[in-house]
Amino acid sequence: MARHGERLLMAVLLAAAGCEKAQTGSNGPVLLEFAVFEGGYGLGWHERASRAYEEATLGVRVSLWGSPRVSEKLRPRILRGNPPEIALCDLPIWLLMQGGKLRPLDLSRPAYGQPGKTWGDTFLPGVLDLTTYQGHCLAIPTEFGGWVIWYDQKLWRDRGWQVPRTWADFERVCQEIKRAGIAPFAFQGKYPSYAIGTFFGLLQRAGGLEAFAATQNLEPGAWVASPAIQAARLMQDIALSYFDPNCMALSHIESQMEFVNRRCAMVACGLWLKHEMEQNTPPDFELSCFDLPPLRDDVPYMWQGGGSHLCMVFRDASHAEQAEDFLRFLTSRSNMAKWIEHSGSLAPVRGAADDVALPPDLKAAKELMDRAAYSFQSRLSFFYPGLGQTMVDQIRFLITGQCRPEAFCQAMEAACQAVRENPRIPKAPPMEVPARFRRASP
Numbered sequence: 001m002a003r004h005g006e007r008l009l010m011a012v013l014l015a016a017a018g019c020e021k022a023q024t025g026s027n028g029p030v031l032l033e034f035a036v037f038e039g040g041y042g043l044g045w046h047e048r049a050s051r052a053y054e055e056a057t058l059g060v061r062v063s064l065w066g067s068p069r070v071s072e073k074l075r076p077r078i079l080r081g082n083p084p085e086i087a088l089c090d091l092p093i094w095l096l097m098q099g100g101k102l103r104p105l106d107l108s109r110p111a112y113g114q115p116g117k118t119w120g121d122t123f124l125p126g127v128l129d130l131t132t133y134q135g136h137c138l139a140i141p142t143e144f145g146g147w148v149i150w151y152d153q154k155l156w157r158d159r160g161w162q163v164p165r166t167w168a169d170f171e172r173v174c175q176e177i178k179r180a181g182i183a184p185f186a187f188q189g190k191y192p193s194y195a196i197g198t199f200f201g202l203l204q205r206a207g208g209l210e211a212f213a214a215t216q217n218l219e220p221g222a223w224v225a226s227p228a229i230q231a232a233r234l235m236q237d238i239a240l241s242y243f244d245p246n247c248m249a250l251s252h253i254e255s256q257m258e259f260v261n262r263r264c265a266m267v268a269c270g271l272w273l274k275h276e277m278e279q280n281t282p283p284d285f286e287l288s289c290f291d292l293p294p295l296r297d298d299v300p301y302m303w304q305g306g307g308s309h310l311c312m313v314f315r316d317a318s319h320a321e322q323a324e325d326f327l328r329f330l331t332s333r334s335n336m337a338k339w340i341e342h343s344g345s346l347a348p349v350r351g352a353a354d355d356v357a358l359p360p361d362l363k364a365a366k367e368l369m370d371r372a373a374y375s376f377q378s379r380l381s382f383f384y385p386g387l388g389q390t391m392v393d394q395i396r397f398l399i400t401g402q403c404r405p406e407a408f409c410q411a412m413e414a415a416c417q418a419v420r421e422n423p424r425i426p427k428a429p430p431m432e433v434p435a436r437f438r439r440a441s442p
Helices: 002-016 044-056 070-079 093-098 153-159 166-180 196-217 226-242 252-261 274-278 321-330 333-343 360-371 386-400 404-421
Strands: 030-037 060-067 087-090 140-152 183-186 264-272 289-292 303-314
Touching: 030 044, 030 070, 030 321, 030 333, 044 060, 044 321, 044 333, 060 070, 060 321, 070 140, 070 196, 087 321, 093 303, 140 153, 140 196, 140 333, 140 360, 166 226, 183 226, 196 264, 196 303, 196 386, 226 264, 226 404, 252 264, 252 274, 264 274, 289 360, 303 321, 303 360, 386 404
Parallel strands: 030 060, 030 087, 183 264
Antiparallel strands: 087 303, 140 264, 140 289, 140 303
């Protein structure tokens, strides 16, 4: 299995072009190379954190660089055994995990600035599941992305609509919105993968974390069990009854324009919505969010979301141990608070947002984070890209009424079986369900 993972990793990395080898001096301070994807957030936070670490750590310098093509530039260096110490980008991390290219991180080390706590104690429950392999955490997220239902408080206040607390409330408010001549939901129809977030939220509500984990672990029968079928039925009903009738012709920006222009009352999306739409949002728009209401009283509330902007330390790096210490500093509570201020998003570290002056939209999201007993996110596309694409194709059929919910579930069950029985596809480590969330069959 490990050799097969190494061959897969080699094939992916060899597809990239070569680049110049980074040089570090053999004398003087320890030099940590920090390679970062340079996108919409820029490098300001990374730069300030790097300089702060230098001030706090004698004899260490951080050489920070960024590029929109950072992953492409790093791939041949990883092959040559000359990686940077630390990288924050979208490399094929599952293949790197399998291939033994990443340094196992010691989460038992003391947390920076939080006496009595370990590094691992500082993270939100469930947020490190995705990057834990063979009992070791191999990458750390620096951002938390949650899936929510966005709405405009002003519109809802003016219309007298109430945020739903129960499923009956949810059905009632959708009907009220529809009677008012407004589409209850905008939907990013050209990208049906947006429905996957809502589907998995419904699945957790229907069957708890165990039902969700069973689908992620490719367990036989998981997709044709009653929680998955119930979630598919509800997903189809929401789509056919409450989605904007024109949504399948719209891109994510076009559909979200319908929302900010108040022609739709809600949109399900990640926390990036505000950043994506801020140039088009009316000044009196009061953006806020809530989550899917419960379906069962015995299923604890969990927020669908997880870590992103993954940061990894390379095993072959010249100063991997020092780089791990830098990553521990980078993800400290105080630095994560600065990340929230810089990015306008949330962080995967407990309490990082407690002392930050949050705008109303992010404050509402933080309330969901604080209330959640656990966080969860789908791993299918991460570990099995082909299976992830199958789900995109099948959920398109589901939300457009081209198949029955049972047929959607049967198609996903068959696709998972094909992956499960294919010895050429490396299998992901199972998603573990904490004992406190295990329950009797529904």
